[in-house]
Every structure is written in C-alpha cells, then in structure tokens.
Amino acid sequence: xxxxxxxxxxxxxxxxxxxxxxxxxxxxxxxxxxxxxxxxxxxxxxxxxxxxxxxxxxxxxxxxxxxxxxxxxxxxxxxxxxxxxxxxxxxxxxxxxxxxxxxxxxxxxxxxxxxxxxxxxxxxxxxxxxxxxxxxxxxxxxxxxxxxxxxxxxxxxxxxxxxxxxxxxxxxxxxxxxxxxxxxxxxxxxxxxxxxxxxxxxxxxxxxxxxxxxxxxxxxxxxxxxxxxxxxxxxxxxxxxxxxxxxxxxxxxxxxxxxxxxxxxxxxxxxxxxxxxxxxxxxxxxxxxxxxxxxxxxxxxxxxxxxxxxxxxxxxxxxxxxxxxxxxxxxxxxxxxxxxxxxxxxxxxxxxxxxxxxxxxxxxxxxxxxxxxxxxxxxxxxxxxxxxxxxxxxxxxxxxxxxxxxxxxxxxxxxxxxxxxxxxxxxxxxxxxxxxxxxxxxxxxxxxxxxxxxxxxxx
Amino acid sequence: xxxxxxxxxxxxxxxxxxxxxxxxxxxxxxxxxxxxxxxxxxxxxxxxxxxxxxxxxxxxxxxxxxxxxxxxxxxxxxxxxxxxxxxxxxxxxxxxxxxxxxxxxxxxxxxxxxxxxxxxxxxxxxxxxxxxxxxxxxxxxxxxxxxxxxxxxxxxxxxxxxxxxxxxxxxxxxxxxxxxxxxxxxxxxxxxxxxxxxxxxxxxxxxxxxxxxxxxxxxxxxxxxxxxxxxxxxxxxxxxxxxxxxxxxxxxxxxxxxxxxxxxxxxxxxxxxxxxxxxxxxxxxxxxxxxxxxxxxxxxxxxxxxxxxxxxxxxxxxxxxxxxxxxxxxxxxxxxxxxxxxxxxxxxxxxxxxxxxxxxxxxxxxxxxxxxxxxxxxxxxxxxxxxxxxxxxxxxxxxxxxxxxxxx
Numbered sequence: 073x074x075x076x077x078x079x080x081x082x083x084x085x086x087x088x089x090x091x092x093x094x095x096x097x098x099x100x101x102x103x104x105x106x107x108x109x110x111x112x113x114x115x116x117x118x119x120x121x122x123x124x125x126x127x128x129x130x131x132x133x134x135x136x137x138x139x140x141x142x143x144x145x146x147x148x149x150x151x152x153x154x155x156x157x158x159x160x161x162x163x164x165x166x167x168x169x170x171x172x173x174x175x176x177x178x179x180x181x182x183x184x185x186x187x188x189x190x191x192x193x194x195x196x197x198x199x200x201x202x203x204x205x206x207x208x209x210x211x212x213x214x215x216x217x218x219x220x221x222x223x224x225x226x227x228x229x230x231x232x233x234x235x236x237x238x239x240x241x242x243x244x245x246x247x248x249x250x251x252x253x254x255x256x257x258x259x260x261x262x263x264x265x266x267x268x269x270x271x272x273x274x275x276x277x278x279x280x281x282x283x284x285x286x287x288x289x290x291x292x293x294x295x296x297x298x299x300x301x302x303x304x305x306x307x308x309x310x311x312x313x314x315x316x317x318x319x320x321x322x323x324x325x326x327x328x329x330x331x332x333x334x335x336x337x338x339x340x341x342x343x344x345x346x347x348x349x350x351x352x353x354x355x356x357x358x359x360x361x362x363x364x365x366x367x368x369x370x371x372x373x374x375x376x377x378x379x380x381x382x383x384x385x386x387x388x389x390x391x392x393x394x395x396x397x398x399x400x401x402x403x404x405x406x407x408x409x410x411x412x413x414x415x416x417x418x419x420x421x422x423x424x425x426x427x428x429x430x431x432x433x434x435x436x437x438x439x440x441x442x443x444x445x446x447x448x449x450x451x452x453x454x455x456x457x458x459x460x461x462x463x464x465x466x467x468x469x470x471x472x473x474x475x476x477x478x479x480x481x482x483x484x485x486x487x488x489x490x491x492x493x494x495x496x497x498x499x500x501x502x503x504x505x506x507x508x509x510x511x512x513x514x515x516x517x518x519x520x521x522x523x524x525x526x527x528x529x530x531x
Numbered sequence: 532x533x534x535x536x537x538x539x540x541x542x543x544x545x546x547x548x549x550x551x552x553x554x555x556x557x558x559x560x561x562x563x564x565x566x567x568x569x570x571x572x573x574x575x576x577x578x579x580x581x582x583x584x585x586x587x588x589x590x591x592x593x594x595x596x597x598x599x600x601x602x603x604x605x606x607x608x609x610x611x612x613x614x615x616x617x618x619x620x621x622x623x624x625x626x627x628x629x630x631x632x633x634x635x636x637x638x639x640x641x642x643x644x645x646x647x648x649x650x651x652x653x654x655x656x657x658x659x660x661x662x663x664x665x666x667x668x669x670x671x672x673x674x675x676x677x678x679x680x681x682x683x684x685x686x687x688x689x690x691x692x693x694x695x696x697x698x699x700x701x702x703x704x705x706x707x708x709x710x711x712x713x714x715x716x717x718x719x720x721x722x723x724x725x726x727x728x729x730x731x732x733x734x735x736x737x738x739x740x741x742x743x744x745x746x747x748x749x750x751x752x753x754x755x756x757x758x759x760x761x762x763x764x765x766x767x768x769x770x771x772x773x774x775x776x777x778x779x780x781x782x783x784x785x786x787x788x789x790x791x792x793x794x795x796x797x798x799x800x801x802x803x804x805x806x807x808x809x810x811x812x813x814x815x816x817x818x819x820x821x822x823x824x825x826x827x828x829x830x831x832x833x834x835x836x837x838x839x840x841x842x843x844x845x846x847x848x849x850x851x852x853x854x855x856x857x858x859x860x861x862x863x864x865x866x867x868x869x870x871x872x873x874x875x876x877x878x879x880x881x882x883x884x885x886x887x888x889x890x891x892x893x894x895x896x897x898x899x900x901x902x903x904x905x906x907x908x909x910x911x912x913x914x915x916x917x918x919x920x921x922x923x924x925x926x927x928x929x930x931x932x933x934x935x936x937x938x939x
Contacts, residue, residue, distance in 0.1 A: 140725045142732075228924055234724050235616050239866070240923055243916040246863070250916070254909045357859075361736055368729060466748055467740030467855070474740070477733035481726050482718045 090496050102278045114278055115346070116390045121281035122342045124382040125288045127363045128375055129335035134364070135373030135491075136296060137328045138308030140238040142360055143225055143245030144336050149252060149355035150221055151214035151337025153261055156270040156350035158185045158210035164269030168262070176267070177259035185209050207274050207345070211284075215337035221248065222333025226326035233311075245360065253352055266351035275346030284342060288335055292375055293493075295331070304328055305373070358470075362389070365477050371489030380488060388469050395468035402459040405450035412443030422483065569897050576901055583770035588896035589889075590778045594847060596888020597785035601840035602865030603872065603880035604792065605708075605833030611809040611875035612829050614724060618731035619711055620837060621862015622738035623704050627838030628753070628851045629746045630700035634691045635755040648703075655706030659831055693755035697842040701835040708834025709827045717823065735858075742854025749853050753845030760846055777847045788839055789881055792832065796877065801828055809875065860912065864891075867919035873929025882930055890914050 105117050126148060133141040157180065160168075165181050168174045185206040189198040197205055221244075228240045252261045274280045295301045303324050306314035315321050344350045366385045371377025416439035423431045450459060480487065573580040602624055609617045657675055691699060715730045754760065759776040766772070796802035807815040808825045816822050844861065845851045864887060872883025891911045900906035922929060 138725075140728060228920070231924055232927070235614070235728050236923055236927065238725070238728055239616060239870075240920055242863075243867075243920050247913050247916045247920075250913045251910075254913070255905055256910070358736075361732060364729060364732065465744060467743040470736055470740040471744065474733040474737035478715050478730050478737070481722075481730045481733070482715075485722060485726050 087496055098282070102282055106278055112390075115276055116386060117278045118276050118281040118346060119390065120382055120386045121278070121285040122275065122339055122346055123362070123366070123386055124285050124379055125281075125342070126336050126339040126359075127366045127370075127378045127382045128285075128288055128292050129332045129339065130360075130363045131367050131373065131375065131378045132292060132295070132304070132332045133328055134367055135371075135378070136301060136308065137304045137325065139229055139233070139325070139328075140235070140241075141225075141329070141332075142238055142242035142357070142364075143248070144332075144363055145355045145357055145359040146225075146245030146248035147218040147221060147333040147336035148340030148343060148359065149248055149352075151211070151218040151340030152344035152355065153252070153340075153350050154214035154217050154337070155207075155210045155341030156267065156344040157183055157260065158213060159207060159271055159345070160184065160267060160269060161271065162186070164267065167269070168267060173265060174262065175255075175258040175265075176262050180260045203271065204274070204280075207271070207280075207341075211338050211341040214341040215334040218337025218340065219330045219334040222329040222331075222336075223326060225333070226329030229325045229329065230322050242357070245357065249352060249355055261350075261352075264352060266349055268349040270344055270348055270350060272345055272348040275342045275344070275348075281342055281346075284338060288338075289375060289379075291335075296375065296493075300324070300327075308373075362473070365473050367487070368477055368485075369480050369487055371487035371491065373491040374487070374489040374493055376492070376494040377487050377489030385473065388473055392469040392472070395472065396465050398462040398464040400460055401463050402450040402456075404463060404465070405446050405459065409443040409445075409447030409450070412439045412446065414443075416440035416443060566897065573897070573899070573901070580899065581770050582768035583766075583772045585893075585896060586767040587772045587774060588893050590772070590774055592889040592892035593885070594778045594781045594888070595892055596885035597782045598840045598844050598847070598884075599861070599865045599868045599887050600881040600884025601785055601788065601836045601843075602861060603869040603884045604789070604877060605837050606866050606869040607872070607874050607876060607880040608805075608829050608833045610869070612805065612812075612826055613716070613720070613727075615716060615727050615731065616866065617711075617830075617833075618728070618862075619715075619734040619738060620833065621858035621860075621865070622735045622742070623708055623711070623834045623858075624837040624841045624844075624861055625742055625851075625854055625858030626707055626738060627700045627704040627834075627841035628845050628857065629742065629751075629854065630703040630838070631693075631696040631755075631842045631845065632751060632753055632851065633746075634696035634699045635693060637690055652703055652706045655709055656702060659705070659709065659828065693757045693759075693842065693846060696755060697839055700842060701838040704834040704838040704841075705831040708830035708837075712827055712830040717826075735862075739855045739858070742857075746854050748855075751851050751853075752849065753851045754849060755846065757846060760849075775847075777843070781843050781847065784839065784843060785881075788836060789877075792836070793877065795832070801825070805829060864915040867915040870919050871922050871929055873931045876929070876931050879929055879931045886930075887915055887918070890918060 102117070105114055126144060130141065130144045133139050162184075165184070168176055169178070169181050186198045189195070189206070196202060225241055225244045229237055232240060251257050253264050255263075296305075303314065303319045306317065306319055307321060307324060311321060340355070343354065347354055362385050363382075366381030367378055368381070369377075369384055370379065370381030416436045419433070419436045419439065420431060422428075423433065423436070449455065570580070570585055602620065605620050605623070606617060609615055609620070653675075711734055715734045716727055719727045719730060759780040761776055763774050763776045763778065764771050765774075796805060804815065804820045804825045805828070807818065807820055808822050812822050815825075840861075841851075851857050865884065868883035868887040869880045870883070871886060872879030872881070874880075891914055894914065895906065895908050895911050898904070898907045900908075
C-alpha cells in the first residue's frame with residue numbers, strides 16, 4: 073500500500089473530528105430508519121449490515137491474502153445453527169420435543185444459554201430483559217465453533233494453492249451443508265426441517281447489526297493496517313518473498329481462515345435471527361456467490377469496496393423484484409433491445425477510450441442493430457398477438473448479478489475501489505503532498521509514453 | 532504462468548522403487564479382499580444380500596460411473612489445456628438435458644425463438660468448421676447457414692427419437708461451450724487464475740438462472756420413447772437381477788465416445804495441436820498452432836460429451852431436476868472424478884468416473900441398513916467431496932496423471 077497520507081498535527085485532529093461526525097451522522101440516519109422508515113427499509117438495512125460482516129470477513133481471505141475461498145456459507149451455517157439452537161425460546165423447544173417429525177436429540181434440545189445461566193445460578197442473565205446478553209454469548213459461541221472449522225479448512229491452504237485450494241474450500245463448505253442434513257448431524261440440526269422460532273429482534277434491529285458491523289470493520293481495518301495485514305498482503309503478492317522476509321506463512325494463512333470464519337459465524341447467527349428460522353436452504357452456495365460479487369465489484373482487498381459491493385448486492389436482492397414480475401413479451405423485447413443498445417454503446421465507448429480499431433467492431437454493430445431491431449419489432453406491432461402473452465422473468469436478479477460479475481472481471485478486475493480504502497482526504501483537499509507545477513512537469517517527463525500501471529492512492 | 536513438475540518426490544522415490552511398483556497392486560488386492568469379506572459377512576447376516584444384490588449394485592455403479600466419466604472428460608480436457616476449473620460445465624450438462632428434452636417432446640417456444648436458436652447453433656458450428664479452412668469463403672458460409680436454418684425450421688415440427696435428440700443437443704451444447712469460452716474466458720487469458728475461476732462461477736450462476744428463465748422451474752419427466760428404458764432381467768446365482776437396458780446402453784455409448792475422443796486426440800492434427808497446447812501453450816503458439824481455436828475445439832468436444840451424458844442421465848433416472856440445481860451435483864461430482872483420476876489425463880477421467888460411480892453405489896450396497904445400523908445412503912453425496920479433498924491433499928496428481936497444481 074502506498075503509505076497513509078501525512079495529515080500533520082492539525083490533520084490528525086481534523087480526521088478524528090470527522091470520524092466522530094461520521095459516526096454521529098450514521099447513528100442519526102439509523103435512528104430515522106428505525107423510527108420513521110418503513111419496516112422493510114429497516115430490514116434491508118439490517119440485512120446489509122449482516123451480509124457486510126460476512127463480505128468483509130471473506131475479503132480477508134479472498135482480497136487481502138489472495139486465496140480464493142468458496143466455503144463461506146459453511147462457516148455461516150455453523151454459526152447460524154449454533155446461535156439458533158442456543159437461543160430457541162422454551163416454547164419452541166417444547167413444540168419441537170412433542171413434534172413427531174422432530175429429530176433433535178434431548179441433549180440438543182437442552183442446549184440453551186438460558187438454561188445454562190439458570191444452572192450457573194446467574195438468574196439475572198436468564199431473565200427476559202437480558203436476552204441481549206444471551207444472544208451475544210450464543211453468537212460468540214457460534215463464531216467460535218465456526219472458527220474451529222476455519223482452522224480445519226485452513227490447513228489445506230498450506231499444501232494447496234490457487235484453484236485446487238478454491239475447490240477444496242468449496243468442497244468443505246458443501247460437505248458441511250450436506251452433513252448437516254444427514255442422520256449423523258440431524259440430532260443437532262433437525263435435518264432438512266430445521267427449526268423455527270429463533271428470536272428475530274436482533275437480526276432485524278439496525279442497532280444490533282450495525283453495532284456488529286462497526287466492530288467487524290474496526291477489527292478488520294486494524295488487522296489490515298497492522299503488521300499482520302501487511303504480512304497477509306505480502307503473501308498475496310509473492311509468497312516466496314514473504315517467507316524470505318520472515319513471514320510465517322502457515323501461521324498467517326491459518327489465522328486468516330480462523331478470524332474470517334469467526335466473523336462469518338457471527339454473521340450466520342445474525343442471519344438466522346434475521347430470518348427467524350434455521351434452515352439448510354438459507355446457506356446455499358448462492359450466499360458465497362453474493363459475497364464474491366460484492367467483493368469483486370467493490371474491490372478485492374478493500375473494506376470500503378466490500379461495503380460498497382454489499383450495498384449493490386443487497387439492493388438488487390431486496391429491491392430487484394420488479395425485474396421478476398410478469399410483463400407482456402413486447403415489454404421484455406423492448407427491454408432486451410435497450411440493454412443490447414446500451415451494451416453496444418458501452419463497448420463503443422470502451423473501444424474509443426482504449427483507442428482500439430475499429431471502434432465499431434462486429435460486437436458493437438451487432439448489439440446495436442439487433443437491439444434496435446428488437447425494439448422496433450415490439451413497437452411496430454407486427455407480432456402483436458404473439459407478443460401479448462405475459463411472461464415472468466424468474467431469476468433475472470441473479471442473471472443481472474452474474475453478468476455484472478463477468479463484465480467486472482473482464483474490464484475492471486480490481487473492482488471499483490481496487491485496494492484503496494476510504495480516506496477523508498478525498499473529500500478535503502488539504503493534502504500536503506500536492507505536487508508543485510515543477511514536480512508535475514518532471515512527472516510528465518518521467519512518464520512520457522503512457523504509464524498505465526500507475527495506480528495506488530494517488531489520483 | 533509456469534507449472535513446474537514436482538522434482539522432490541521423484542528424487543526420494545529411487546530407493547523405494549520396488550515397493551512403489553508393487554504398492555498399487557497390493558492396495559488393490561487388499562481392497563478387493565476387504566470387499567469380498569464384507570460381502571460374505573453381509574450374506575451370512577442376511578440372505579437377501581446375495582450375489583444378485585451385489586451384481587445389481589455393480590451394474591448400476593458401472594452405469595453411473597460411465598456418466599460421471601463422460602462429464603469428467605469435459606473438465607479434464609479444459610483443465611489440461613487452460614488450467615481452468617470450468618465451473619460452468621455442470622450447467623452445460625443441464626442445458627444439454629433440456630435441449631434434448633425439447634427436441635423429443637416439442638418446444639414450448641414460438642417459431643421465431645426456435646429460428647434464432649437454430650441460427651445461433653448453425654453459426655457456431657460453421658464457425659467451428661471454419662477452423663479447418665474448409666469453409667473459407669463468406670459466400671459458402673452464408674449459403675450453408677441459410678440451408679442449415681431451413682433444415683432446422685423444417686425439423687422444428689418433427690419430434691426426434693432419443694438418438695436424434697442426443698445428437699441435436701450435442702450440437703447445441705457444443706456451440707454453448709464455445710460461446711462460454713469466447714465470452715467469459717477468452718478475454719481473461721493471461722489474467723490471474725482466480726479471475727477466470729470467478730467468471731466461471733458467474734457463468735455457472737448465469738446458466739442456472741437462465742435455465743429457470745427459459746426452460747422451466749420444476750422437475751421435468753424425461754422419458755423419450757426408447758427400447759432401452761425397458762426392463763432387463765438376468766440371473767446371477769439363481770436369483771434375478773432387475774434392471775433396464777440402460778445398463779448396457781450407457782457403458783456402450785460411453786465406450787464409443789471415449790474411443791472416438793481418444794482417436795481424435797491421438798491421431799488427428801487437431802488432437803496433436805491440443806496435446807501440444809496442453810504441454811506448453813506458448814511454444815505451441817510459436818510453432819504455428821492457433822491456440823484459441825484449439826481451446827474453442829476443446830470446449831466444443833467437452834460440452835458435446837456432457838450433452839451425451841445428460842441425455843443418458845435423464846433416460847436412466849426418468850426425470851431431470853429443475854435447472855437451478857440439476858447441473859450442480861453431477862457437475863461437481865464429475866469434477867471430483869476428474870481430480871481423483873488425475874486431472875488433465877483422459878484415461879484418468881474415465882477411471883475416476885468409474886471409481887466414483889462404484890464409490891457411490893457399491894459402497895452404499897456394502898453398508899446397507901442392517902439391524903441398528905441405518906446404512907450410509909444418506910451420506911453418499913458427501914463421498915465425492917471427501918474423496919476429492921483427500922486425493923488433493925494426499926496425492927494431487929490423482930491416480931494416473933501428472934501434478935498440475937500450482938507450486939511455490
């Protein structure tokens with residue numbers, strides 16, 4: 073990382089002031105969301121925070137360390153089921169133990185933070201008012217168990233790398249999910265049925281979720297800036313060089329998996345609480361795919377980028393349902409035409425900026441012509457009878473996200489933010505390192521002939 | 532990107548070469564002995580576990596294993612050439628199944644859609660044929676395209692048998708495979724391997740949801756009129772084994788396709804170019820091999836095999852699952868099979884596929900529900916993953932084949 077900007081003594085004060093102001097502003101926004109926003113808006117905010125925790129934690133492995141890990145949904149499953157089981161209220165436990173289709177063992181039904189507190193004589197922690205404390209305990213335990221699995225999954229990273237490692241993490245994630253539905257684990261997970269009635273006031277509360285997100289971001293920002301994060305980035309850039317510099321590769325890689333899995337477990341607990349039930353289909357590979365989209369779009373290795381990407385993914389997931397409604401075929405045809413023309417125009421712009429010749433290549437021409445033809449066909453009314461029937465666009469949201477991911481990987485593999493983080497200097501142009509006119513001329517002379525590789529924190 | 536051979540292992544192996552030569556046979560003999568002992572034990576516990584029971588399990592294993600082998604060939608060819616785990620291969624398999632389904636049951640689409648699809652497929656194949664410079668002139672291409680579309684439209688009203696549907700869907704998926712390569716992988720040649728893996732995952736998600744969008748969103752019966760889905764019984768040790776003719780058809784078709792593929796890879800110019808590219812793409816390019824065409828052909832061949840597997844898969848089980856999940860498990864298990872056999876090696880994919888088929892079907896038959904023991908049927912989906920993890924950790928080169936994993 074090109075070093076942190078030099079703020080100077082006044083700058084440090086200013087930065088701290090701005091940090092406090094930003095936190096206060098966020099709290100005010102959350103307060104308004106909670107009090108005057110709709111219920112759905114509050115839930116969307118909470119979901120954003122939960123997924124952001126998972127995305128930021130996945131980014132430690134995928135972005136900072138450069139290991140492609142695809143088993144995050146497995147860690148979330150563990151944390152989610154542990155938290156859900158430990159937090160089940162007594163009424164839900166009674167329902168389960170009387171149910172004929174229950175496969176939870178009596179031991180598993182007895183696993184409750186509330187009962188433990190009673191057994192320990194801490195009655196004030198078993199009272200209904202202190203359920204928050206119990207949730208914290210349950211979520212931490214869920215995170216810890218997930219961290220243990222993180223340790224297990226982390227060990228292959230010492231022997232394998234690249235795509236082989238990605239596949240092994242994927243296989244671990246799937247094995248966790250598949251094992252959870254087998255008789256072996258059904259006495260803890262209740263098989264494919266799962267269990268309902270998990271208290272949802274935590275996952276749906278913006279205060280709890282954003283509190284957890286704030287802690288996560290704080291921890292990961294400190295990690296990334298500290299020696300540990302620098303060692304991880306060293307591993308990403310060049311493993312041999314990092315080892316030669318004295319970085320203990322095994323320790324750092326496995327610890328990255330453990331930390332990441334811990335926060336994924338906590339996110340899983342909040343996610344189960346958000347939904348209110350622990351079910352296996354909450355923890356499909358789709359979840360990891362969403363996080364992957366968020367990281368890739370936002371910027372691999374950047375916490376700010378992960379947050380931006382999560383905003384996009386959650387927005388598409390929660391507000392993208394107009395894409396999946398039933399519309400007449402003519403509407404779809406026009407939409408397809410518009411998308412094609414836009415794709416052609418973007419391709420044209422891209423090729424013009426890159427000085428590629430011919431600017432209008434077959435793709436640009438083809439997309440534009442087909443798009444215009446499709447739109448004209450819909451407007452002309454030639455096929456009015458055929459195009460009148462309604463058609464529902466199932467799966468359009470996921471299609472949009474996957475196309476976005478392919479486009480991002482091809483044209484901007486570093487994502488929006490690259491590896492940069494948000495800095496106040498972007499907003500306040502009080503930097504001391506603004507080059508003088510003389511320096512600018514020297515730079516221009518040095519970089520004559522175009523230097524595409526100049527990235528980093530400079531603008 | 533350089534992939535180095537593992538020299539450390541070879542150097543230390545010298546002193547133990549005799550043991551190394553005997554070890555595989557020894558392990559095989561021990562495993563067979565254990566299996567025989569387990570079968571005899573089961574038979575002594577319960578007379579139902581007789582020769583016919585195990586023979587049925589064995590032929591079903593062979594059937595399933597052949598299907599895995601066909602899919603695994605697609606993975607292994609692509610990995611051998613561009614070192615990419617083609618996550619979308621399972622979805623190509625899914626598209627193959629649905630394309631065949633629409634070919635033998637009639638499409639629900641209006642004729643303009645069918646026309647567009649036929650044109651795309653025809654264009655894709657002419658593009659492929661253009662690799663061999665037999666269709667160099669644009670006018671020939673245009674005429675051939677028009678003829679193909681005319682034939683396709685004429686055929687749109689005809690319902691195919693299972694063989695016609697299989698061949699048709701092989702054409703569709705072949706073009707699909709080339710398209711995926713062109714759109715999602717070719718722009719990323721030379722990028723970090725993880726980038727290509729991420730686009731592969733994205734393409735796989737795209738195809739899953741495209742399947743829901745364009746095909747159906749529920750389980751679909753898959754019963755083309757065919758002699759082979761009829762019953763077949765045979766005697767083993769005085770007991771009858773009930774099966775369908777698919778247990779003959781699937782291994783036979785697999786054998787045929789593998790033979791064709793092997794001939795193609797070992798005897799033709801294209802095959803030689805493929806082998807050269809897989810050894811060293813840079814040098815192959817310098818020697819005049821058009822690497823991009825070779826890669827496109829690889830995708831075409833692998834995807835065609837996937838379609839053949841998909842049709843036989845549907846016929847074997849009588850129905851295909853909804854598009855979003857149909858391709859995932861067969862795809863990832865076939866990938867596991869490719870890894871087990873040794874990714875990058877064609878015989879390895881076949882061996883791995885068969886092994887996985889036996890692991891899934893025969894192992895569950897060896898540990899059935901007896902007394903208090905509930906059997907291991909529920910766990911069989913995890914076998915592929917666990918076997919893959921173990922193989923990758925203990926012997927990344929697989930059973931046969933060389934180690935292609937990235938080294939530090």
